[in-house]
Amino acid sequence: MHISEGILSAPVLISGAVAAAGGVAIGLKKTENEKIPEVGVLSAAFFVGSLIHVPLGPTSVHLILNGLVGLLLGWAAFPAILVGLVFQAILFQFGGLTTLGVNTVTMALPAVIGYYLFGPAVRSESEKTALVGAFLCGSFGVLGAAILVAFALFWTGQSFLEVGKMVVYAHVPVMVIEGLLALFCVAFLRKVKPELLEVKR
Amino acid sequence: MMDPRVKILVTLGFSVVLAVADRPVVLGMGMAFAIFLVFLARLNLRQVMTRLLVVNTFVAFLWIFLPFTFPGPALFSFWGLQITRQGIAACVQITVKSNAIVLASMALLSTSTVFGLVHGLHHLKVPDKLVHLFFFSFRYIHVIHMEYHKIINAMKARGFEPDTSLRTYKSYAYLIGTLFLKSSERSKRIYQAMVCRGFDGTFWVFQHFAFRKRDLFALVFMGLFILFLAFMQWGSVR
Numbered sequence: 001m002h003i004s005e006g007i008l009s010a011p012v013l014i015s016g017a018v019a020a021a022g023g024v025a026i027g028l029k030k031t032e033n034e035k036i037p038e039v040g041v042l043s044a045a046f047f048v049g050s051l052i053h054v055p056l057g058p059t060s061v062h063l064i065l066n067g068l069v070g071l072l073l074g075w076a077a078f079p080a081i082l083v084g085l086v087f088q089a090i091l092f093q094f095g096g097l098t099t100l101g102v103n104t105v106t107m108a109l110p111a112v113i114g115y116y117l118f119g120p121a122v123r124s125e126s127e128k129t130a131l132v133g134a135f136l137c138g139s140f141g142v143l144g145a146a147i148l149v150a151f152a153l154f155w156t157g158q159s160f161l162e163v164g165k166m167v168v169y170a171h172v173p174v175m176v177i178e179g180l181l182a183l184f185c186v187a188f189l190r191k192v193k194p195e196l197l198e199v200k201r
Numbered sequence: 202m203m204d205p206r207v208k209i210l211v212t213l214g215f216s217v218v219l220a221v222a223d224r225p226v227v228l229g230m231g232m233a234f235a236i237f238l239v240f241l242a243r244l245n246l247r248q249v250m251t252r253l254l255v256v257n258t259f260v261a262f263l264w265i266f267l268p269f270t271f272p273g274p275a276l277f278s279f280w281g282l283q284i285t286r287q288g289i290a291a292c293v294q295i296t297v298k299s300n301a302i303v304l305a306s307m308a309l310l311s312t313s314t315v316f317g318l319v320h321g322l323h324h325l326k327v328p329d330k331l332v333h334l335f336f337f338s339f340r341y342i343h344v345i346h347m348e349y350h351k352i353i354n355a356m357k358a359r360g361f362e363p364d365t366s367l368r369t370y371k372s373y374a375y376l377i378g379t380l381f382l383k384s385s386e387r388s389k390r391i392y393q394a395m396v397c398r399g400f401d402g403t404f405w406v407f408q409h410f411a412f413r414k415r416d417l418f419a420l421v422f423m424g425l426f427i428l429f430l431a432f433m434q435w436g437s438v439r
Binding site: 002003004005006007008009010013024028031033034036037038039040041042043044045047048049051052054055056057063065068072079080082083084086087089090091092093094096097098099157159160161162163166177180181182183184185187188189192193196 | 212213216217219220221252255256259260262263266267269270271272288291294295297298299301302303306307310311315318328330331333334335336337338339340341342344345346349363364365367369370371373374375376377378379380381382384385387388389391392395402
């Protein structure tokens, strides 16, 4: 989910860049040197994951996966998402350099909030609690991102209110899909590699 | 090859000025400059068009709403909806801005290798950890993409046909879970292999770049043009 260049106003772009820089700094600080390869390779995996289109009725939607990024990486979601966005900007011209900050925040902030809100549930011993937490975390990632995009548009100009609302409504089906995906993915990882999620035993 | 640092700085400067500019003259000159760069870079025009099409989908989305929601005198109206002059003007402005910025960054950035650009970031004093993250991530995107194809082909060979069903989403979720798992394990092997070879936190690169005379020329020429645009936008002479 990105906002293209040339739409947002200067105060929004600057605030986004400052907030993103702060988040990335915290994320890097919390990542030890030995962990950098893991975060790097996982960012690559998320990048590939976000290229996957899943069918939805007559159309298809591409995955965002920021809820899962948050679950697996915590604060490191900020640098990981920044890296992915930079590659998308350079390789496909999605998003761009000036909107990098705003786009990083809109996707990474819900990821980190999801990590704190639903992380404990996902790591709990009870399978049921974990799955409910995972569904909510996946949906929350998309919901949060859509709301932040709408907010960035609205802050640029009140005329963007309708567009912003549409962005949120249009993402409701994506929320359901991402929630289900996170649920099944967590169920899978709890079975085959609980260490990845740091599940309690 | 142009020094990647020059490319990064010029792209950044141009994007920032154009993103916040609003005077038609400035936007027009920016667009002309971007098109000039595209021809200078001898990009494949068909490829450029395909990219622009993708970029303009979000812009097209705005064209559906903005003309109706911008306040101002109505240009014309139908079904009780009013299209305002300001709304149309805002749409045109956004369209020109985003296309000009995309064209310029295509001409400047996509003509360098990603490794070259990331190396340039290092020399522009971007923190080491972030630069390393870029290196690792880019190095393994292709590998993991191959992994993805291997799994999806195996699924298709077993009769997997994606549709709107819980089963499909479950299959994709397991596919993504497998990708994470393999990536995490691969990263541990990579790190161990690096430590075995004496990794001490320094990244050594094969290809180096130098700041040459023509880089200086390019930086000065494009830098002055960007300053000129900024002056036309915010300068005192109006």
